[in-house]
Amino acid sequence: MAKQDRAIRTQRTILVAAASVFEERGFQAATITDILTAAGVTKGALYFHFQSKEDLAYGVMEAQGRHMGTVPPRSCKTQEVVDTVLLQTYRLQKDPMVRAGVRLAMDQHATELDRGTSFQEWGKGMAALLEQAKEQGELLPHVVPADTAELVVGAYAGVQSMSQAVSSYADLDHRTSVLLRHIMPNVVLSSVLTTIDLTPERGATIYAEVQALQDAAELADARA
């Protein structure tokens, strides 16, 4: 294994460990020592990649943020917005890194973190998709893409938090579906709405699609 590959792998190991410690203990109570123990790496290796606990938290949030943007482009941009939400719902139920990133962004006591940035990054991605949807004539004339984008991100954040609190995400599919069915008819033309798939089961399919694309990209990299 090349030196660079090993560094990337170590970084990933540390981030996964940090994610599980932040998820379990919260940002405030988590310590670098907890993360070292969970990752099974040396202090030197950790500080080579991350300078502080804040730095580790940003790493987790960024890794989670990257996941958000990986739905492949759709010709219908509204479907792409919906798919981003459905993928997130699927990942929250399956991926501890995504759960930890979302919890850090929602942690009102992680005052050392600039949590606003994490919200705003999601919002920007959504706004860009909705701008394209507007250009393509998919949206109702009154829609302000930036407002709708921030609403979707904020409302989704609350809905997932409520689902985590009342059912440990067991009802997240239903709550996601209720959210989309309440918001989308006020955003999209009826003619577009009839073509959009809002069913939560779609999440697993999108996840498989994204995984296959990532695997293909890694294989191409390895061959190059």
Place this chain on the structure above:
Amino acid sequence: MAKQDRAIRTQRTILVAAASVFEERGFQAATITDILTAAGVTKGALYFHFQSKEDLAYGVMEAQGRHMGTVPPRSCKTQEVVDTVLLQTYRLQKDPMVRAGVRLAMDQHATELDRGTSFQEWGKGMAALLEQAKEQGELLPHVVPADTAELVVGAYAGVQSMSQAVSSYADLDHRTSVLLRHIMPNVVLSSVLTTIDLTPERGATIYAEVQALQDAAELADARA
């Protein structure tokens, strides 16, 4: 001052102190000692009213929950739902007790607390109002009051959290308005929608109305 009045006043002092400590430090990091110092009461007085840190947190959440339900009845139940949301937006900007209660309910690391109950209590109040709205023929035929109620509570929780993170609530009026304008047209008949006041400025008026009613009730009690 009667003994009972003094006890109520002490309890209130302790809850206000607990709210400010929970808001500042988070549930996990807050200690009974912090709360004693902030309240300026004896350990005996505190333990007379509250048995534990969890008990104090429930007290704060419950005090906050009571605030939620105090919009006087409206003939249009949809307006009552909207007013509950607008009042909460006003109070989040003005009342530290409300802020602390909401933060406890949103604190994913307060694992000792049954946070689900707090969400569900709000949901139940909203659902009861929407059931009445449905009976009065205000709602679109497809609306399931319980689903819409839980969506409003969850989505609002996320929107307020995002507003707190990015602007310390400075943009909460705008975000609340965007939320209501996206959801209500899919819940209410157009004919009802035209009669509903969704403007955030209404929050201050409702707050004054609720305060006046509370003052009148206290005066009546004192005279009885």
